[in-house]
Amino acid sequence: MPVDRDPDAISLVPAQREARSRPPEGPDPGTGAPVQARDPVLTYGKEDDDTPRPWSRHDRTMERTGVLAMTRRLPGLLRLAWSLAWEADRIGLVTMVGLRVLSGLVEAAGLLAVAGALTAVLSEGPTPQRLHDAIPALVLVVGAGVVRTAISLVTSLLQSRFGPRVDRVSIVRLLDLATRTSVMSFDDPRFVDDLDAAERGAASGRQLVDNAVNVFTSGVQMVAAGSVLGVLHPLLLPLLVLSILPDGWATARSARLAHASWLGRIRKIRRQFMLRNHMTDRDCSAEIRSFGLNRFLLDEYIALARENEAEQVRVARGQALYRLTGEVVSGLALGAVYVTLVLLLNAEIMPLAAAGTAVLAIRNGRGALSSALDSLNSAFENFLYFGEYRSWIAEAARRVPTPRGDMAPAEPAVVRVDAATYTYPHTDTPALRGVTVELRRGQVVAFVGANGSGKSTLAKILAGLYEPDEGTVSWDGVDLAQVDPDSVRARVGLIPQQYTQWPMSARLNIAVGNIDRLAADGPDSVIPAATATGAAEVIEKLPYGYDTSLARQYNSGHDLSGGQWQRIACARAVYRDAPFLIADEPSAALDARAEQALFDLIREQGRDRVVLLITHRLASVRTADRIYVLDEGLVVDNGTHAELMTRPGIYQELFNLQARQFVDLPDPAAPMP
Numbered sequence: 001m002p003v004d005r006d007p008d009a010i011s012l013v014p015a016q017r018e019a020r021s022r023p024p025e026g027p028d029p030g031t032g033a034p035v036q037a038r039d040p041v042l043t044y045g046k047e048d049d050d051t052p053r054p055w056s057r058h059d060r061t062m063e064r065t066g067v068l069a070m071t072r073r074l075p076g077l078l079r080l081a082w083s084l085a086w087e088a089d090r091i092g093l094v095t096m097v098g099l100r101v102l103s104g105l106v107e108a109a110g111l112l113a114v115a116g117a118l119t120a121v122l123s124e125g126p127t128p129q130r131l132h133d134a135i136p137a138l139v140l141v142v143g144a145g146v147v148r149t150a151i152s153l154v155t156s157l158l159q160s161r162f163g164p165r166v167d168r169v170s171i172v173r174l175l176d177l178a179t180r181t182s183v184m185s186f187d188d189p190r191f192v193d194d195l196d197a198a199e200r201g202a203a204s205g206r207q208l209v210d211n212a213v214n215v216f217t218s219g220v221q222m223v224a225a226g227s228v229l230g231v232l233h234p235l236l237l238p239l240l241v242l243s244i245l246p247d248g249w250a251t252a253r254s255a256r257l258a259h260a261s262w263l264g265r266i267r268k269i270r271r272q273f274m275l276r277n278h279m280t281d282r283d284c285s286a287e288i289r290s291f292g293l294n295r296f297l298l299d300e301y302i303a304l305a306r307e308n309e310a311e312q313v314r315v316a317r318g319q320a321l322y323r324l325t326g327e328v329v330s331g332l333a334l335g336a337v338y339v340t341l342v343l344l345l346n347a348e349i350m351p352l353a354a355a356g357t358a359v360l361a362i363r364n365g366r367g368a369l370s371s372a373l374d375s376l377n378s379a380f381e382n383f384l385y386f387g388e389y390r391s392w393i394a395e396a397a398r399r400v401p402t403p404r405g406d407m408a409p410a411e412p413a414v415v416r417v418d419a420a421t422y423t424y425p426h427t428d429t430p431a432l433r434g435v436t437v438e439l440r441r442g443q444v445v446a447f448v449g450a451n452g453s454g455k456s457t458l459a460k461i462l463a464g465l466y467e468p469d470e471g472t473v474s475w476d477g478v479d480l481a482q483v484d485p486d487s488v489r490a491r492v493g494l495i496p497q498q499y500t501q502w503p504m505s506a507r508l509n510i511a512v513g514n515i516d517r518l519a520a521d522g523p524d525s526v527i528p529a530a531t532a533t534g535a536a537e538v539i540e541k542l543p544y545g546y547d548t549s550l551a552r553q554y555n556s557g558h559d560l561s562g563g564q565w566q567r568i569a570c571a572r573a574v575y576r577d578a579p580f581l582i583a584d585e586p587s588a589a590l591d592a593r594a595e596q597a598l599f600d601l602i603r604e605q606g607r608d609r610v611v612l613l614i615t616h617r618l619a620s621v622r623t624a625d626r627i628y629v630l631d632e633g634l635v636v637d638n639g640t641h642a643e644l645m646t647r648p649g650i651y652q653e654l655f656n657l658q659a660r661q662f663v664d665l666p667d668p669a670a671p672m673p
Contacts, residue, residue: 077383081212084205088165089158096158096213103151104220107364108227110144112357113137159213163206170205170389174198177396183465185399188425194392196270201389204382211379218372225365232354232361239340240362243333244369250326251373254319255380261315262385265308272304282552337362401485408464408487411579412475415439415462415610420471422457431457432468433633439626441579444606446613446621448651449630455614456497458630459582462612464488493578495586497614499569501560503551506539506568513572529575532601534594535567562589570598574605581605584614595620618655627651 085093178195185191229236278284279297288294341358344350350358415438422432432454439445439462447455460466461473464485473480480488493513502509510526511518518525526546530536542548542558551557560568566589573581583602587595599620605611606625613621621627622641629637629644629651637649644651 077208077379078212078216080383080386081209081379084166084169085162085209085213087169088209089161092158092161096155097216099151099155099158100217100220103148103155103217104224106144106147106151107221108224110141110148112228112231113140113144155217159210162209162213166206166209167203170202173393174202174389177393177400180401181396181399182401182467183460184425184467185396190426191395191399193267193270194388194395197266197385197388198392199389201385201387201392204385205389208379208382208386211375211382214375215372215379218368218375221368222365222372225361225368228361229358229365232358233344233350235340235344236337236358236362239333239337240365243330243337243366244373246326246329246333247369247373250322251376251380253322255384257315257318257322258381259384261311265311268304268307272301272308275301275304334366403486404482404484406478406483408480408483408491409476409478410491411441412491412610413441414474414476415580416474417458417461417468418472418474420458420461420468420473422461422466422468429633430469431633432461434471435630435633435635436471437628437635437638439610439612441610442607443625444603444611444613444623446615446624446627447630448615448618448621448627448654450650450654452632453630454633455630456584459584459612459614463492463494463580463582491578491580493573493576493581495570495573495581495583497584497588499565499572501550501565503549503557505547505549506542507546509550509568510535510571510575513574513576517575517577526571526575529571530568532574533567533570534597535564535571538564538567563591563594566590567594570601574601578609580610580612582612582614585616586613587615587617587620618651618658 082093226237226240229240275297279288279301288297341350341355345352345355417435417437420432420435421430423430435454435458437445437447437458447458449455457466461468464473464480467481475488502512504512507523507526508518510530513529523546527536530539530546538560539546539548549557550560552559566586570583570586573583581602586602587598590598595617599613602611602613603623613624615621624641626638627641627644628635629649631650637644637647637651641655645655
């Protein structure tokens with residue numbers, strides 16, 4: 001059965017290294033541009049084959065993105081921008097819309113005033129008299145210009161308020177859902193890919209609002225110019241509209257091309273980002289130099305960058321062609337407008353003053369149209385990108401655990417899993433297969449087994465982080481599927497296998513285990529937990545004690561070793577003071593003395609709470625009250641250490657292998673003397 005590999009992983013397979021020095025070979029199949037030949041040892045998984053990409057669901061959307069589709073979507077685009085701006089700044093939005101409409105009325109009045117001034121100047125009579133007659137209209141023209149300038153200044157100030165506020169609203173909504181969504185979602189690579197796209201889309205929100213405001217402003221200007229043209233002669237307005245349609249077509253095609261290109265290369269952009277981060281990350285620096293990975297990683301980054309460059313050039317050429325076509329056809333249509341104007345003058349259907357005003361109105365309308373098309377092009381792209389954000393928001397909201405009225409037992413005496421099965425997303429092999437275990441208060445229960453046997457997955461199910469595909473998890477007979485998920489997690493203290501090094505003070509790095517307790521009991525409440533886990537020994541040596549920043553990215557931050565960090569991670573779980581403690585490989589980075597102290601603490605914690613211990617160091621589980629042995633997602637044995645050592649099996653084999661490292665034991669595989 002083929003393995004469904006991580007599409008973002010770089011895997012090495014035997015191949016000839018001289019391929020690195022090959023010259024560019026042929027056009028890129030996705031861009032048509034020649035690119036550097038790729039090293040065959042670098043493979044990424046299914047996405048680089050001809051199999052469908054996760055992003056292909058957007059292709060149908062892009063196929064419908066033509067001029068008519070853009071026109072149909074424009075009301076939805078404006079509604080979305082309105083809702084974002086309304087949520088960010090209601091008073092500012094209403095004020096700005098009112099001022100924009102007023103500006104359009106003033107502009108129309110100014111154009112009509114120009115017509116009056118031209119009529120007076122071009123009328124019969126002495127020149128001084130004609131200029132005198134034109135003065136009232138000229139005053140109106142100047143006044144209209146001053147008012148429009150003042151309105152434009154005020155509306156620009158109002159518009160500048162929307163961007164930061166829309167950013168805040170969009171990002172806060174994304175972060176809120178990202179931190180409330182089920183942990184299982186982050187095991188789904190498609191969900192994580194969509195989150196990357198959503199973050200890009202969230203940044204499009206403020207641009208979308210700005211674009212929509214500009215489109216609205218240009219629309220008001222076009223209405224003002226069109227109203228004047230309609231008054232001067234009804235035929236001029238439809239001809240002007242026809243002259244702008246080619247530009248609209250070019251705008252839609254450009255937006256479609258850019259968005260489709262972005263969707264097609266989002267994963268390669270993500271790989272570039274990850275490679276760049278690894279190449280500049282402190283944690284990776286030693287390994288890069290020790291293994292001589294500089295050239296390998298740099299070649300890979302350059303290959304991805306060249307593909308990205310070639311694709312961007314291809315898109316730019318296509319957009320230029322669309323713009324050229326649209327401008328040529330639009331120019332011919334505009335010529336028809338001026339020919340019509342000349343014919344109306346020649347037939348004496350329109351006076352010269354009205355024709356002069358029409359030329360100004362056409363110029364203003366075309367200028368507003370050009371601005372509207374530029375803004376609409378950007379708005380439509382941002383609308384599509386923001387669609388990724390909205391799609392992820394809807395999907396993430398669906399994945400947030402449903403609140404339930406019942407609460408989990410406050411002090412569970414028995415925690416039980418019955419016939420639990422769990423399969424990770426997009427994998428064929430279950431991580432757990434019909435597992436049944438039981439944990440009791442006052443006991444220390446241990447899970448042991450080889451890597452990948454399902455220990456950590458089962459622990460996450462017990463902690464309420466995962467929900468089994470089949471089977472039940474119960475506390476004191478209460479099915480956890482029927483209780484509020486937050487009430488389950490509130491009663492669990494977790495020392496995870498991969499703990500977080502929060503960029504905060506040492507005090508807060510412990511207090512994150514129970515922030516509410518810190519607020520209630522005060523800053524010194526973390527000290528007993530730190531003392532019990534040995535973290536106090538580390539913190540007291542820091543320059544500012546518990547107030548020392550552990551954000552090593554900053555000049556004032558202090559760095560800790562892996563073992564020191566692990567003590568702080570253990571202190572978090574102890575500080576939580578939960579009735580159910582889960583320790584998943586809690587001593588992986590600890591020295592022998594600290595490890596022994598930690599396991600003594602875990603046994604002490606087990607006197608009045610449920611304790612689960614997961615570790616590969618089997619000497620530490622000898623005193624556990626019950627040991628469950630897992631293998632390939634199954635519980636293959638259970639009992640006390642003494643019971644398990646009396647019968648052949650995985651536990652006896654693993655224990656003896658480890659014990660042989662410290663004492664001389666007979667090798668059961670050795671021939672008898």
